Amino acid sequence: MIAFTRLSLFGFSYITLFIISTIVQENFENFQEFTFLGTGILLSIWIYFIHINVENTNDFKEIIYVFTFLSFFTALASYFGLC
Numbered sequence: 563m564i565a566f567t568r569l570s571l572f573g574f575s576y577i578t579l580f581i582i583s584t585i586v587q588e589n590f591e592n593f594q595e596f597t598f599l600g601t602g603i604l605l606s607i608w609i610y611f612i613h614i615n616v617e618n619t620n621d622f623k624e625i626i627y628v629f630t631f632l633s634f635f636t637a638l639a640s641y642f643g644l645c
Contacts, residue, residue, distance in 0.1 A: 595640040602633035
């Protein structure tokens with residue numbers, strides 16, 4: 563049940579970010595690319611701080627890893643015009 567909740571949170575967060583950035587991109591060129599690039603950079607910094615603090619036991623590390631990868635992938639795809 564916890565895994566399903568994490569997956570739902572990830573899906574809701576990604577879809578919300580994707581839809582909002584797609585709507586705003588109609589007015590600002592390359593907005594989606596910079597949004598996902600910025601999100602990926604912020605999540606990378608968060609992952610760095612999680613790994614520095616060894617006693618921190620976050621149970622959602624795998625979701626952060628997947629969201630970071632997908633953010634960078636979406637930024638790259640948006641750069642090439644696939645999104």
